[in-house]
Amino acid sequence: MSDALQKAFTLLLLIVLGLILRSKFKNKQQTDGIKEMVLSVALPSTIFIALMKVNVDSKLIIVPALTLVFNFFMYFITPLALTFFGVEKNSSTGRTLIMLLPSLAPGLSCFPFIAEFLGEESVAMAALGDVGNKFFVLIFLYVIALNMFLKNAKSEEANLGDKIKGLLLNLAKEPINIIIASALILLSFGVSFKSLPVIVADMFDKTSAMMTPLVLIFIGLAVQLKQRKKRLISSMLMFRAGITMLFSAAVIAVLGIKEPTMVLLAVAIPLSSASFWPFAHISAFNLREEAAGLPKERRTFDVELAVLVLAFSLPFSTLLILGILSAGTFFADLPTLIITGFLFMGIGVIPSLIEKSIMKVSKA
Numbered sequence: 001m002s003d004a005l006q007k008a009f010t011l012l013l014l015i016v017l018g019l020i021l022r023s024k025f026k027n028k029q030q031t032d033g034i035k036e037m038v039l040s041v042a043l044p045s046t047i048f049i050a051l052m053k054v055n056v057d058s059k060l061i062i063v064p065a066l067t068l069v070f071n072f073f074m075y076f077i078t079p080l081a082l083t084f085f086g087v088e089k090n091s092s093t094g095r096t097l098i099m100l101l102p103s104l105a106p107g108l109s110c111f112p113f114i115a116e117f118l119g120e121e122s123v124a125m126a127a128l129g130d131v132g133n134k135f136f137v138l139i140f141l142y143v144i145a146l147n148m149f150l151k152n153a154k155s156e157e158a159n160l161g162d163k164i165k166g167l168l169l170n171l172a173k174e175p176i177n178i179i180i181a182s183a184l185i186l187l188s189f190g191v192s193f194k195s196l197p198v199i200v201a202d203m204f205d206k207t208s209a210m211m212t213p214l215v216l217i218f219i220g221l222a223v224q225l226k227q228r229k230k231r232l233i234s235s236m237l238m239f240r241a242g243i244t245m246l247f248s249a250a251v252i253a254v255l256g257i258k259e260p261t262m263v264l265l266a267v268a269i270p271l272s273s274a275s276f277w278p279f280a281h282i283s284a285f286n287l288r289e290e291a292a293g294l295p296k297e298r299r300t301f302d303v304e305l306a307v308l309v310l311a312f313s314l315p316f317s318t319l320l321i322l323g324i325l326s327a328g329t330f331f332a333d334l335p336t337l338i339i340t341g342f343l344f345m346g347i348g349v350i351p352s353l354i355e356k357s358i359m360k361v362s363k364a
Helices: 003-024 028-052 058-085 092-100 111-117 120-153 160-173 175-188 198-208 211-222 230-255 260-271 276-291 303-326 334-363
Strands: none
Touching: 003 111, 003 211, 003 303, 028 111, 028 120, 028 175, 028 198, 028 211, 058 092, 058 120, 058 230, 058 260, 058 334, 092 120, 092 276, 092 303, 111 120, 111 211, 111 260, 111 303, 120 175, 120 260, 120 276, 160 175, 211 303, 230 260, 230 303, 230 334, 260 303, 276 303
């Protein structure tokens, strides 16, 4: 068995361990505690180490820029894609999917595997890419959610300026953002990871080592399969993966990327699962409508659907990224990537089109 397959099976066994331990973690707060350990301790340490070990180059600004371009590409194409699945874009289902599908959560679904298969320099590149994604999910999507809420409620109660100001303050307090800013400041003064005190470097090394096992165990604990609308979400995620692969292929072709590691990095990052941040925005506005006594069918977003998207998206993206990276350079080939992208799109869309055709025939 190859080293890549051995590594892949080891990582899958950690997900299985999470599934086995589900009976011990019946309380949502317990699983949320593991997630918080990842996002506030293990992931920031991994990103800090990765950033401190690479040379800063002004050309790297293209990395977060490309991620942001992907976010907006998915945001504008999602409403068009909804028509294939018979979803009205101005419904609570449509608004929820428009919020979640363009977002990325590379920290939970992508970074551990990039670190395992592509190395620390690639993790640093991915962390820079997440800067663009953070702007999109934390600021742009909040404004979009607020606009959707105001249109649905036909209310002028919200002060947009104050909301965005509060959001920026929360953004500045995020451990990951503090770590990225700290690393960039240290690098600007010529401080590298090797020049840090041994105790500090050792602390970051040990907390970083927790990330991969914690993320995989969390995935096993969090995945939920007994929910409604499973087929819609599965089809949408498959379609999203196909579109994402075609986008990555276009970027690779336009930029002339040849190095296999960079090609796989360009493929893996956009395949990350949907972010928790749009769900946080959705939950905040849902609580306000719930407090106002608004019935579920008239609310701006469908919170249950949002939970289902996250529950399916995380293991789906994790297994997809794991499969691609563990396949060596197989998916570093542009024709293979394009064919796989169209295949995934077809798997996602064709069942819905067939179902719609059957319904039209039966009504005729």
